[in-house]
Amino acid sequence: xxxxxxxxxxxxxxxxxxxxxxxxxxxxxxxxxxxxxxxxxxxxxxxxxxxxxxxxxxxxxxxxxxxxxxxxxxxxxxxxxxxxxxxxxxxxxxxxxxxxxxxxxxxxxxxxxxxxxxxxxxxxxxxxxxxxxxxxxxxxxxxxxxxxxxxxxxxxxxxxxxxxxxxxxxxxxxxxxxxxxxx
Amino acid sequence: xxxxxxxxxxxxxxxxxxxxxxxxxxxxxxxxxxxxxxxxxxxxxxxxxxxxxxxxxxxxxxxxxxxxxxxxxxxxxxxxxxxxxxxxxxxxxxxxxxxxxxxxxxxxxxxxxxxxxxxxxxxxxxxxxxxxxxxxxxxxxxxxxxxxxxxxxxxxxxxxxxxxxxxxxxxxxxxxxxxxxxxxxxxxxxxxxxxxxxxxxxxxxxxxxxxxxxxxxxxxxxxxxxxxxxxxxxxxxxxxxxxxxxxxxxxxxxxxxx
Numbered sequence: 001x002x003x004x005x006x007x008x009x010x011x012x013x014x015x016x017x018x019x020x021x022x023x024x025x026x027x028x029x030x031x032x033x034x035x036x037x038x039x040x041x042x043x044x045x046x047x048x049x050x051x052x053x054x055x056x057x058x059x060x061x062x063x064x065x066x067x068x069x070x071x072x073x074x075x076x077x078x079x080x081x082x083x084x085x086x087x088x089x090x091x092x093x094x095x096x097x098x099x100x101x102x103x104x105x106x107x108x109x110x111x112x113x114x115x116x117x118x119x120x121x122x123x124x125x126x127x128x129x130x131x132x133x134x135x136x137x138x139x140x141x142x143x144x145x146x147x148x149x150x151x152x153x154x155x156x157x158x159x160x161x162x163x164x165x166x167x168x169x170x171x172x173x174x175x176x177x178x179x180x181x182x183x
Numbered sequence: 184x185x186x187x188x189x190x191x192x193x194x195x196x197x198x199x200x201x202x203x204x205x206x207x208x209x210x211x212x213x214x215x216x217x218x219x220x221x222x223x224x225x226x227x228x229x230x231x232x233x234x235x236x237x238x239x240x241x242x243x244x245x246x247x248x249x250x251x252x253x254x255x256x257x258x259x260x261x262x263x264x265x266x267x268x269x270x271x272x273x274x275x276x277x278x279x280x281x282x283x284x285x286x287x288x289x290x291x292x293x294x295x296x297x298x299x300x301x302x303x304x305x306x307x308x309x310x311x312x313x314x315x316x317x318x319x320x321x322x323x324x325x326x327x328x329x330x331x332x333x334x335x336x337x338x339x340x341x342x343x344x345x346x347x348x349x350x351x352x353x354x355x356x357x358x359x360x361x362x363x364x365x366x367x368x369x370x371x372x373x374x375x376x377x378x379x380x381x382x383x384x385x386x387x388x389x390x391x392x393x394x395x396x397x398x399x400x401x402x403x404x405x406x407x408x409x410x411x412x413x414x415x416x417x418x419x420x421x422x423x424x425x426x427x428x429x430x431x432x433x434x435x436x437x438x439x440x441x
Contacts, residue, residue: 021252029248036241041238049243050243071229076233079235083232127231127233145199155201166201170196170199175188175192
């Protein structure tokens with residue numbers, strides 16, 4: 001992502017909501033590499049990722065007026081849109097095999113690595129703190145799910161554990177994270 | 184294990200991406216149907232997507248923005264048709280406020296979503312026709328009621344799939360006065376009083392599954408009416424405002440087709 005502050009992105013989104021195409025292009029330039037990284041990691045196919053990016057930015061254009069800086073930061077809001085689309089596509093395309101890129105999965109499972117040395121928002125710091133309190137296997141599961149967009153079944157295949165175990169772990173982790181963030 | 188926890192876990196798993204396709208469709212339907220569930224989802228989106236910091240940026244192909252720009256140009260007024268896709272259609276589906284508990288509504292909402300997905304906006308005539316005229320184009324077995332006083336007045340076009348017991352209300356030029364809601368009613372000799380089928384949303388299309396509670400014969404024979412109620416719907420469960428429009432369903436096309 002190029003050097004744009006959250007406040008600048010908020011301003012761009014506001015202009016986009018008013019139909020400003022130049023602002024949209026600037027917003028795209030500032031965020032496309034991040035969003036592409038997110039969806040490519042989930043889909044692992046450039047053609048699918050391209051399509052999802054197009055849909056995501058069309059949605060961003062159409063719903064910029066709904067962005068509320070009190071609820072989300074511009075980048076988490078945009079990532080949510082792109083990621084959501086990518087997971088929809090991943091669920092429909094069963095032929096995007098997990099086995100195609102096992103090394104990506106291994107990297108995703110490591111919490112320290114992807115976030116090492118990066119500037120952390122207060123929210124991220126708190127989330128990582130809460131994830132850090134989970135059992136290591138359960139923390140890895142959450143991160144594997146988030147970064148690679150895997151379903152419970154895929155997580156089960158990937159980790160060699162029963163789907164019911166995956167389901168229980170996810171539930172436990174989610175409730176633990178919620179309680180931790182709430183306190 | 185409480186129901187509140189179930190909802191929150193569903194919201195979190197939806198955001199996390201661990202739901203299968205059917206569960207995702209259910210969660211998406213809930214997001215549209217249930218504002219409190221949508222708030223849970225937004226909360227988890229905000230919390231979990233902080234993790235994007237761990238994703239290495241990747242420059243997309245340079246021609247990608249041009250493709251987006253072109254689709255955007257095609258999406259401007261006048262060129263909207265080709266970019267209206269399933270997602271856009273779903274977004275048009277207004278919130279339905281008369282659901283019972285969210286979990287109980289899940290299955291019903293999914294049916295509505297699937298029906299909406301296959302339903303095209305051109306299933307009902309784009310221009311208003313006199314109330315007695317048969318609508319064109321809908322699929323076999325679909326019934327249509329045009330709830331309108333005269334050809335010049337605003338109207339609601341109710342399309343019902345009797346077999347699936349689902350309905351879509353299309354709002355045509357009916358502006359809603361501030362602080363009021365349009366409510367749809369089923370009037371049948373089977374019941375002593377009109378039964379509410381929920382509110383008509385602000386968007387052009389509202390879909391609903393309230394008909395699931397009625398027998399197909401009741402649905403076919405009933406009269407449908409729209410009344411103007413206090414915001415959020417009738418406080419008494421019966422029409423309190425004037426019934427503005429009413430009509431009966433007519434067969435859109437013969438049900439039996441070769």
